[in-house]
Amino acid sequence: MDRSPILRKIAWLWLATTIAVLVVGFRQAIFFAPTEATMGNLQRIFYYHVTHATLGLVFPYINCAASLAFLYWRRRDPLKALTADALAVASAEVTVLYVGITLASGMLWGKPAWGIWWTWDARLTSELILWLLYISYIMLRRFSPSGQTPTLAAVLSVFAAIDIPIDFMSIEWWRTQHPAPVFGPNGGGIDPHMWPAVLWNLAGWMMWGVLLIALRFVIERRRQIAEQDAALLAIEASLETPQ
């Protein structure tokens, strides 16, 4: 599927734009954004950590929505349901990647800033749980035989999605070691000169994540279609053999 040249061109164009936006974001974050007063250059990791954390809380919602769509279409329209399932796989895997980067960059920041790599703070713990939940989602997909996997995984996805709002609200509800919210009504706010770096990086990494999800989605669709073709061939072959 999707072998049409237009889509392919769009993908290349998207990739080129993504790289351009990321380069601008890098320049903004590393060279143009003002140095933070107390933390110095260490604060620049913020532009990567926060963008990945934000997107890592958005992609699981795509996974949840796709899973619910799968459950809705499962009996009504199986072909559409397969598409939704492919989207769910793609977004779950990219979620694991983004949340993983969030955890890793947070630890890189935590060692110099707090003196420890890891602490069992509310935000860190709920983020780690989110990561573990989506890993168990992928494990479930590996473990159960192909026919029922999508349904079982879709159900698990709904259970996992409960952690997303908890993770999001954790710094509001429990004020522990993780820095308090920066944006929003209760946030401390940032220097207006830091905004371009945040926004360019957010846009760039969002485009990158969307591209990864799209590519993974196409791969999964091809796998599904190949599976269907193989099943069809097997049925045809069994019809031709004399009984």
Next chain:
Amino acid sequence: MKYFGYVLEHLRKDLRLEWRSRDAINGMLFFVLLVVVVFSIAFDPAGYPTVTRQISGGILWVGLLFASMTALNQSWAREQRNQVLEAQRMAPSPASALFLGKALANMIFVLIVEAVLAPIFVVFFNLHVLGNAWLLALILPLGTWALVVNGTFFAALGLRARNRELLLPLILLPLSLPSLLMMVQATTGVLTSDLDHIQIRTWITQLAGFDVIYTTICILFFETALNAE
């Protein structure tokens, strides 16, 4: 009212099956006993009463979590013999009644284990409770339900999976982590009386919220998980 009739019927069936074999309860009891012995050897609780009080809540719940996992893996296996599960899928009663009956039965098994275990635990760990002991009567059932409701659900979900003995802990442990945190904090707070009223009440309320949320989702999605094909 009819719905509760179905739930009770399933519950009665599970209790009778367990009464005849006593596999699950005996297995869990021995398992938790072993865990308690292993931990008492590892930490020498008689020597350090304060440390013991601080860690015993965690040890109790981790032991119960592992023990209930061993039983939960088995709890659907008896339904698979003679295609009983297929018959139940075709039965006119709602699937969630089957789930609730099974979860309640598992809950009763774990509560029995807790009741037998509690005195042994107190003796081995040389405990005496400093806080409001009656709060444990609230924390233990709420915590047990939090473990059992998701455990029963995902044991059913893993029924048709390859190596399901491994799959259940892989899914159940991450899901149970928040509830485990809440029950351990509440239990330790009661045992050591380090936490004040409001903090303990917050943990218990959160635990109850966890129970309500996951019970609702389990009931809503059980039919899908059972009939997945």
